[in-house]
Amino acid sequence: MEFSRSVFDAIQAGRARSFCQQGARQGDTNGRDRAGRRPDGNGIRLFSDAAGVRVTLIERNRVGTGATVASFGNVRRTGRCLPQLPLAHRSRAIWGAAEKLLGRDVEFRATGHLRLIFEQESLVGMHAFAEAARPWGLDIEELGPNELAQRFPGLGPGAIGASFSPKDGCGNPRLISPAFAAVASKLGAAIVEEAGDARVEKTAAGFRVVTARGDYAAECLLNTAGAWGARFAAQFGEHVPLVARGPQMGVTEPLPHRVLPVVGIWTRMPGQNGYLRQVERGNIVFGGATERVHVPVGPGHAKADPARLPGQLRAIARLLPAIARVAIIRTWSGCGGYVADDLPVIGRSATTPGLFHAFGFCGHGFQLGPGVGNAMAEMIVTGTCETPLEYFRIDRFAQPA
Secondary structure (H helix, E strand, O other), rough: HHHHHHHHHHHHHOOOOOOOOOOOOOOOEEEEEEEEEEEEHHHHHHHOOOOOOOEEOOOOOOOOOOOHHHHEEEEOOOOOOOHHHHHHHHHHHHHHOHHHHHHHOOOOOOOOEEEEEHHHHHHHHHHHHHHHHHHHHOOOOEEEEEHHHOOOOOOOOOOEEOOOOOOOEEEOOHHHHHHHHHHHHOOOOOOOOOOOOEEEEEOOOOOEEEOOOOOOOOOEEEEHHHHHHHHHHHHHOOOOOEEEEOOEEEOOOOOOOOOOEEEEEEEOEEEOOOOEEEOOOOOOOEEHHHOOOOOOOOOOOOOOHHHHHHHHHHHHHHHHHHOOOOOOEEEEEEEEEEEOOOOOOEEEEEOOOEEEEEEEEOOOOHHHHHHHHHHHHHHHHHHHOOOOOOOOOOOHHHOOO
16 A cells, blocks of 8 residues: 555654645635545545645534544444455554554554354355455454353353454544544644535636635545535536435443443344444443434434334344343434445546545445545545545446436
């Protein structure tokens, strides 16, 4: 990963040649503007800055208040669509270097990712994934019921087995976006917060982004607007079947720390795909196992549905029976973009030179975010990307002529 290494070296040495102009005038074509609200938006800003490109991030609200902060914080590769694995590997390398890169602890912990298996059909599915993922560079361990009980007592007592990915883990959603933003700002990035709903115009020199905080011009535009990304793409004749949905999340009272890995499940049964992790302070964060709530994309405010909590907890208790006896202190949701084929949109525009997209991560973007930012910076700065992204092209939805 030559681009990544050179960028990391520049950040560590403080040699990055980054310049920015807040309120850049029309005709200033050396900048790079984009709208984004996830680690991929903050990541593109950081890695582009370090590569010597002037960068402006236009933020609808404030950094760290979008979908990322509402997420579970899972840094996993197990169970992903296979073409996502090269990008997930690239991102995992950045997660592993995050504390050194960002100069602060974002609570990334490689605690491992454990996925429990309760049905024979799920065991067959796990075997198929493990075999198919191996050529893509992912090896996972298989645990039988006895080894599972010995290594992870109290988890999935009825399970017939599990998979374990020891190098995966979790991070703190509240810390990662502000950390990327802080380093990018030190490198000279312009960060425009509370810009409201932006309007994008194509110009002879590139793009103009019209916001409540002023107008910004740039040669290139990267659309990382999450659940709003399809709206921006449609302005340039690119239509993506995307809906706004919110996962239902919750957290328990603090408990003695007993659960080290992130815990999930191999299943195709509706309402059973729960997941959980215990943070170092003792609280258990959980999600899944219930239908995602509808989110009006205009305001973008997602609300957890209390009526779904009892059924959700019954499914989570299959993974960790002890959770049935503890208090739930908070529930929440967040607005995310879900594409019809459950794959993100990443790469160049198929209609407009200088326009790039990275949105619609379907609830899987927390792990991918740093790698996406790094990959898009490479594509914009060098014109190519060493990580294959063709599976995520926006024109996969284009109607044949």
